[in-house]
Amino acid sequence: MTASVPGARRAALVFIFITVLIDVLSFGLIIPVLPRLIKQFAGGDTEHAAYWIAVFGTLFAAIQFVCAPIQGSLSDRYGRRPVILLSCLGLGLDFIFMALANTLPWLLVGRVISGITSASFSTANAYIADVTAPEERAKSYGMIGAAFGLGFIVGPVIGGQLGHYDVRLPFWFAAALALLNFCYGLFVLPESLPPDKRSARFDWSHANPIGSLVLLKRYPQVFGLAAVVFIANLAHYVYPSVFVLFADYRYGWEEQEVGYVLGVVGVLSVIVNVVLIGRAVKAFGERRTLLLGLGCGAIGFMVYGFADVGWLFLIGLPISALWAMAAPATQALITRQVGADVQGRIQGALMSLISLAGIVGPTLFAGSFGYFVGKSTPVHLPGVPWFIASGLLVLGVLIAWRYARTQPVPSHVVAETA
Numbered sequence: 001m002t003a004s005v006p007g008a009r010r011a012a013l014v015f016i017f018i019t020v021l022i023d024v025l026s027f028g029l030i031i032p033v034l035p036r037l038i039k040q041f042a043g044g045d046t047e048h049a050a051y052w053i054a055v056f057g058t059l060f061a062a063i064q065f066v067c068a069p070i071q072g073s074l075s076d077r078y079g080r081r082p083v084i085l086l087s088c089l090g091l092g093l094d095f096i097f098m099a100l101a102n103t104l105p106w107l108l109v110g111r112v113i114s115g116i117t118s119a120s121f122s123t124a125n126a127y128i129a130d131v132t133a134p135e136e137r138a139k140s141y142g143m144i145g146a147a148f149g150l151g152f153i154v155g156p157v158i159g160g161q162l163g164h165y166d167v168r169l170p171f172w173f174a175a176a177l178a179l180l181n182f183c184y185g186l187f188v189l190p191e192s193l194p195p196d197k198r199s200a201r202f203d204w205s206h207a208n209p210i211g212s213l214v215l216l217k218r219y220p221q222v223f224g225l226a227a228v229v230f231i232a233n234l235a236h237y238v239y240p241s242v243f244v245l246f247a248d249y250r251y252g253w254e255e256q257e258v259g260y261v262l263g264v265v266g267v268l269s270v271i272v273n274v275v276l277i278g279r280a281v282k283a284f285g286e287r288r289t290l291l292l293g294l295g296c297g298a299i300g301f302m303v304y305g306f307a308d309v310g311w312l313f314l315i316g317l318p319i320s321a322l323w324a325m326a327a328p329a330t331q332a333l334i335t336r337q338v339g340a341d342v343q344g345r346i347q348g349a350l351m352s353l354i355s356l357a358g359i360v361g362p363t364l365f366a367g368s369f370g371y372f373v374g375k376s377t378p379v380h381l382p383g384v385p386w387f388i389a390s391g392l393l394v395l396g397v398l399i400a401w402r403y404a405r406t407q408p409v410p411s412h413v414v415a416e417t418a
Helices: 006-030 034-041 046-078 080-100 104-117 120-131 134-165 169-188 209-216 220-236 238-251 255-306 310-335 340-373 384-403 411-417
Strands: none
Touching: 006 080, 006 120, 006 134, 006 169, 034 046, 034 104, 034 238, 046 080, 046 104, 046 120, 046 238, 046 340, 080 104, 080 120, 080 169, 120 134, 120 310, 120 340, 134 169, 134 255, 134 310, 209 220, 209 340, 220 238, 220 255, 220 310, 220 340, 220 384, 238 255, 238 310, 238 340, 238 384, 255 310, 255 384, 310 340, 340 384
């Protein structure tokens, strides 16, 4: 079964939305508790826990850097559906593994498995490119952004509540959701890439991270926008790297408070992706929407860095939420430049860039946080990670200003999406 006719395409978007939503829910559940579990294993020391979180995040991203282009090439060759299904099954089994882990090394092994299996997000982007016309893709990617937002409304709130009773309980709940997602996709999710549009063979030259990045150079505008993707995602890693420890250290927020704040972030993200992104692209175009989103993110992070009390931090939430407009606009600009037969590889290459950002991000943000709250720091400045993230987004604005130019859609893309 493939999503080829208009009705099937609309249904497929609903299916992929729910698939991504359940995946994000499962990840969101463990956000409030994973850093605290690491802190427990680290003897309760914040500085030591920050460095361990950097190790966890860096290794997770390094594994994704290697595996993402392989998964993208596999989806180009064999279809999107089997890659998404294997990802959901692997994540479900991995959450069970992490729920049972009783030492830091075993918990680290669990994160390695997560890095190998977490392919559904990049493959979902290729899926959307398969079933939507170029001019509709920003809106469709906004729908996926809404799934992320909904997932982060419910997931961290539930995870915070469950973690209040048992720090491992959210892992079991996440495992159940991921395995439910596998069952859902197995029986409902259609294939989006028909056999006649698949790659003729699996090409290892594009399935390794270096080869996949070289592929980006074939498309000059994609290559420029890829730099924006890398910088924006590098900045985004400030959230998983330091937010929980930062909120605990500076404001005394525990699992429940962290869950509620992340829930507010999710609500704002849904509003931006469902209500604003389509209107913004229609009114300003994809390029200006991208620039506006990056600029608001930079301002919001600056507010976070200066906020010495919790209510000031909350003021920055609606400002930084507008950053959510940038990702759909960027994805829409990128997918216009390539055909269906390489969408998976392009998305895999972009995922490799995101993973590369993740190799640098945890060390940069968690390391700087640990240093500037540690005993040997020359100046006490816990907001440093947010200032660094803000500066990165300013750099992203400058690069996007030069490279995010709307160009005519290539004829082969029009033919493939007609």
